[in-house]
Amino acid sequence: MRIGIIGAGHIGATLARQFARIGHEVVISNSRGPQTLQALVQNLGGGVRAVTPAEAVAFGEVVVVSVPYGRYRELPAEGFDGKVVIDTCNYYPERDGHDPDLDSGATTSSEKIRDQLGGADVVKAFNAIHWENIRDRGRPKGDPERLAIPISGGDEDAKAVVAGLIRDIGFDPLDAGYLGRGGSKHQPGTRLYGAELNAEEASALLHTHAG
């Protein structure tokens, strides 16, 4: 699969390495330009290439958006229609500045990002797991220490694609529901956020406490 990544920090670079390791074609981008990513892509190996954000969108069958929430309005304005987009972003007002829509609970960060990326099938995923766990804690299916990764989104086909990627890099997807209500169950401040749980434990938490 062709995967375009926007954001080359802890999460973006770690996902690039994992997806390339299992055989996907990966490109990665940041805000400062591909020339600033040459050392990173050499280190990542796996044929990962540095591109611009617009090129990452055009390239990817799946596009990962992994930037600080406060910068989502800088994302490319076009090209997302029909793409599966993985939103890893979290809202931290002290980092991102205050967003009254989120402070009031009127909507969620993922819904605002979806509304910005016209026509994208947005799936919130990899937002609730620390980057070092994505790097280090993949396990084979059935291993009791295999961690769950909550996902949410409105398009079942897109969620299935993302769930497959999660399984293939050694984790279990946990479907939390639609993008808004589902996503609000694994955003910062919830019990699922940052919880290091296997699928059974995470599912119990989702259904008993996080709703």
Ligand SMILES: NC(=O)c1ccc[n+]([C@@H]2O[C@H](COP(=O)([O-])OP(=O)(O)OC[C@H]3O[C@@H](n4cnc5c(N)ncnc54)[C@H](OP(=O)(O)O)[C@@H]3O)[C@@H](O)[C@H]2O)c1
């Ligand atoms: N760190 C974690 O463990 C973790 C876990 C789950 C979710 N998250 C969330 O995932 C997102 C990324 O986190 P992170 O820790 O990977 O962040 P990070 O290490 O600070 O990296 C952020 C990346 O985003 C890029 N970026 C910023 N604005 C951009 C733009 N307009 N266009 C393209 N690229 C842009 C930056 O590139 P430049 O340096 O060139 O600006 C940088 O490569 C955040 O929303 C965070 O809250 C983080």
